[in-house]
Amino acid sequence: MSEDIEGAAPGFVRVRLDLSYDGKDFSGWAKQAERRTVQGEIESALRTVTRSSETYDLTVAGRTDSGVHARGQVAHVDLPEDVWAEHRDKLLRRLAGRLPHDVRVWKVAEAPAGFNARFAAVWRRYAYRVTDDPGGVDPLLRGHVLWHDWPLDVDAMNRAAEKLVGEHDFAAYCKRREGATTIRTLQQLSWERGADGVITATVRADAFCHNMVRSLVGAMLFVGDGHRDAEWPGKVLAAGVRDSSVHVVRPHGLTLEEVGYPADELLAARARQARNMRSLPGGGCC
Numbered sequence: 366m367s368e369d370i371e372g373a374a375p376g377f378v379r380v381r382l383d384l385s386y387d388g389k390d391f392s393g394w395a396k397q398a399e400r401r402t403v404q405g406e407i408e409s410a411l412r413t414v415t416r417s418s419e420t421y422d423l424t425v426a427g428r429t430d431s432g433v434h435a436r437g438q439v440a441h442v443d444l445p446e447d448v449w450a451e452h453r454d455k456l457l458r459r460l461a462g463r464l465p466h467d468v469r470v471w472k473v474a475e476a477p478a479g480f481n482a483r484f485a486a487v488w489r490r491y492a493y494r495v496t497d498d499p500g501g502v503d504p505l506l507r508g509h510v511l512w513h514d515w516p517l518d519v520d521a522m523n524r525a526a527e528k529l530v531g532e533h534d535f536a537a538y539c540k541r542r543e544g545a546t547t548i549r550t551l552q553q554l555s556w557e558r559g560a561d562g563v564i565t566a567t568v569r570a571d572a573f574c575h576n577m578v579r580s581l582v583g584a585m586l587f588v589g590d591g592h593r594d595a596e597w598p599g600k601v602l603a604a605g606v607r608d609s610s611v612h613v614v615r616p617h618g619l620t621l622e623e624v625g626y627p628a629d630e631l632l633a634a635r636a637r638q639a640r641n642m643r644s645l646p647g648g649g650c651c
Contacts, residue, residue: 372478372633373443380449381476382407382423382440386468389508389617393649394428394438403429406468407460411442414459415452426482426624427489427573430649432616434509437490437623441482449475479633480626484640488552488625489573491651493566493582493618497590503561510563511618515590519556519564522589526554528599529581537601537608538581539574547574554581556589572639576613578651583612619651 373379386403396405408420426439452459457473464470479485495511496502502512529551536547553569566585568578584598587610601608627635 372480376446377443378446378449379476379480380442380444381472381474381480381482382442382470383472384438384440384468384470385436386434386438387508388429388432388434390467391431393431393433394425395649403435403468406465407440407470410460410463414456414463415444415448417448424482426486427621428650429621430575430616430651433619433621433651434617435621438621439482439486439624439626441476441480477629477632479629479631479636481632481636482624484636485626485632486572486624486639487627487635488569488571489621490553490567490569490623490625491573491578492620492622493568493578493614494563494620495566495582495586495614495618496563498562506563508617509620511615513586513590517564517586517589518591519558519589521595522556522566522585524595525585525588525598526556528596529602530554533602534605535574535577535602536605538577538584538611540576540607542575545574549574549577556585573651575649576651578619579613579616580611582618583614586614587612621651 384407390401391403392400394403396402396408404423404425408423412420421442421444423440423442429435457470460470494509495513497513497515497517502510530553532548532550534548539547541547550571552571553567555567556564558564566582568581584601587593588595588597601611626632
């Protein structure tokens with residue numbers, strides 16, 4: 366069944382799923398043959414609990430790479446009207462009993478008209494967590510926090526971040542995809558050190574291209590530890606080509622925290638706008 370970006374086909378109901386997962390043991394979001402993925406696990410569980418003979422494909426707000434976590438991921442699935450009517454009241458609890466413990470669906474609800482988890486989104490917000498504690502990472506946080514073995518100057522990283530906010534061609538910080546633009550609007554990029562010493566980057570944009578967040582973080586860590594000045598990430602951006610000195614940091618420090626959508630009456634218009642504006646990358650993100 367071909368997907369209508371603005372709603373389900375006749376005879377189907379579009380259902381929104383809010384979910385989270387620990388990415389450690391997943392080969393990213395998108396299903397792959399012979400590999401364990403978040404999409405594959407949820408679609409399998411959904412098929413089982415609805416006793417369906419076919420698999421109902423999920424559409425996600427942002428495909429995450431292998432090892433990347435999500436706290437506020439959003440997806441949608443189009444279910445036959447009779448399947449939704451039979452299972453809607455018990456679907457959430459049944460998924461909880463079927464899904465593995467490293468992925469949870471927290472909410473299942475009929476989506477408003479015009480909703481599309483991918484194209485109706487107006488922003489995605491990620492967090493990247495790192496510590497420069499000379500003793501390393503708290504063992505209880507080791508799967509979600511990167512250890513950087515140099516003292517980091519958060520003020521310098523924030524100065525560098527200012528140069529990157531706005532609409533730019535982020536080709537210098539992205540892995541190119543055939544037929545996909547690298548123009549993005551970076552709405553927020555900021556760093557804050559918590560009382561526990563963990564430094565969190567908040568990164569929000571209308572969308573992200575492949576490796577973008579982890580490349581931006583890698584560049585700013587070089588600024589924070591004194592290897593580069595605060596102007597360098599902006600100069601890399603302006604050059605418009607991949608720079609071999611920009612390090613793509615490890616995925617386990619990255620978490621998709623939240624996805625933003627417009628008011629219900631604006632969903633369809635936003636989906637059309639996003640679809641026409643550019644071709645979003647089909648592969649993994651960030």
